[in-house]
Structure formats: structure tokens, C-alpha cells
Amino acid sequence: MTGDDVVGAVAGIPKNSPEKSYLQNRVDPWGKLQVMPQRGVWMGNRGILHNDEKQIVKPWQHKGWVTCRLKYGESTRTGNSSREKLFTPGNYSELFFLDEATALAAGHRPCSQCRNKRYKEFKLAWAAANRDRISSDDPPYKEMDEVLQGERALSEGEKNTYAAALDSLPEGTMIELDGKAFLVWRARLYQWSFSGYTEDKAKRAPAGLVKVLTPASIVRMYSRGFVPQVDVSAFE
Secondary structure (H helix, E strand, O other), rough: OOOOOOOOOOOOOOOOOOOOOOOEEEOOOOOOOOEOEOOOOEEOOOOOOOOOOOOOOOOOOOOOEEOOOOOOEEEOOOOOOHHOOOOOOOOOEEEEEEEOOOOOOHEEOOOOOHHHHHHHHHHHHHHOOOOHOOOOOOOOOOHHHHHHHHHHOOOOOEEEEEEEHHOOOOOEEEEEOOOOEEEEEEEEEEEEEOEEEOOOOOOOOOEEEEEOOOOHHHHHHHHOOOOOOOHHHHHH
């Protein structure tokens, strides 16, 4: 594991939990918000996306998509909490991710406040890999967010993707095959789900181009050695 420590364990809400309804705040590698019981190890936000009925009414509010710690200061943010404690009026919509690889595929960078150490690591590696797209070696976060916004999202809310040869993609990259998300990891392909990863040994890697979900600037960063935190299921 690199950067700041993960707070919390990868676990969904227990089957015997009294909570029977969930908010639309679990993020998949396409950046879409889904209703699922599994939480993950990171929280994040894109601004206020919900209405007074706690329904998602927009895919994002601003370009500062971040990934946060579940616990910061006196506050603990958890998707396993009561629905009444999340999506409160006037506050940002709490989103949750399986792991950092998922968050980065969706286009969420580390938060500069609660994940300051990891943010600095990300910023240094990202800037070095994308020097031709920024104004300096130490770009302001808004400049990074502007680049990422163009790479991750289309105006109608759909995922912005691109094609690349599979053997050119570094570890940590997320791709789409047959409508499913896969993680490139340890020279293998692991199918993604909200519960974790499974290696499909029968799945043959395509010889041609694949659809890449992870933003191009982040893939370039991975190619230079930055390694995202990945759920433990990819190590089994």
C-alpha cells in the first residue's frame, strides 16, 4: 500500500443489517452512481448532487472530483450509516469507492485536505507525467481538475473513454470488455465488482485495442511508476 493508510475495511453491509434501503452513492469505474450495499474504503464528492428527497439529480456539480478518508478529524463518513446522516440538505453528496484504482478510473483524485500526503504524491507524479498539458511543474489543483474533467466526462454525463493496446497499459488501469470493467494487475485481468475483484482465467486477453476507462493522464502517471491502492481481493 502506498501513500496514506486506508481507513476502514472492505465490507458491505451485513446481510442481517436492519438497513434495507441504500442511497445512489456507490461509484463504479465508469463514474456512474449506483445503489448497492457495499461501501468500500474511500469516500468522495463532486458537490451537491441530490435533492431534498435524497435523489441524485445531476452527475456532478463542480470539476473538483476528490477521494477522501472515511475518518477525518472528529468526523466519520460511512456508507453503512443511517440514511438520515448522508445527503443532508446543503451539504455535498457522500460517494463511496471500492478502492483507489476504482476512484481514479472514475476520475477522482486524492483530496488535498484529508489526504494531503497522498495528494502531494499524486500531484508530483501526475505533473511529471503530463508536463506538456500544464503550465508548471507545480500546477494548482484547479488546473489538474480541468484536464481530468475533459478526460473523464462527456457533457451528457457519459464516460469519456479511449482505445489503446492492452499490452501498452500499466498496472492499475481499468478497461472495459464485453460491457464489464476489468483491472490490469500483475500481468492479469481481474473483473471488477462492488464486492471486489475476481480473476477470470478463462477470459482471453484481446489482441487488438481495448476501451480504457481510466483517464489518459492517470494512465500516463501509472506508466511512470505510481501505484494505486487496490482491493485485497486482487491479491488472492
